[in-house]
Amino acid sequence: MIGMNAPGVNGVASLSTVWAMMEAARAGASDARSAARGFLPAVGKTASVCLHSTGYAVAYSVVFPAVFVGRLVPQNNPVVYGLTDGGRAGLDLARSTLSPAAEPQPRLAVATA
Numbered sequence: 579m580i581g582m583n584a585p586g587v588n589g590v591a592s593l594s595t596v597w598a599m600m601e602a603a604r605a606g607a608s609d610a611r612s613a614a615r616g617f618l619p620a621v622g623k624t625a626s627v628c629l630h631s632t633g634y635a636v637a638y639s640v641v642f643p644a645v646f647v648g649r650l651v652p653q654n655n656p657v658v659y660g661l662t663d664g665g666r667a668g669l670d671l672a673r674s675t676l677s678p679a680a681e682p683q684p685r686l687a688v689a690t691a
Contacts, residue, residue, distance in 0.1 A: 651658060
């Protein structure tokens with residue numbers, strides 16, 4: 579038979595060792611909670627910075643060339659007038675579609691004697 583030199587029951591020397599293990603587990607759980615509380619705001623801040631940078635890059639890469647090309651086209655010509663009129667008509671249509679004005683109800687003719 580193989581003999582093992584293990585003090586106490588299942589290798590635990592005393593009650594103080596068990597107590598120390600329980601305290602270490604509690605401290606570890608507390609540390610994990612505090613780390614988790616700090617983790618979520620950091621993830622939110624990182625996501626916010628990434629979204630802002632992406633939006634800035636996309637807007638800059640779209641707006642800058644559009645303004646550049648717009649400045650190259652002469653102001654007083656039929657193409658520019660057509661573009662501005664079409665843009666205004668599109669905006670008017672979008673506004674009327676999103677918030678239509680209340681149409682008056684037809685009135686019934688009432689015969690008076």
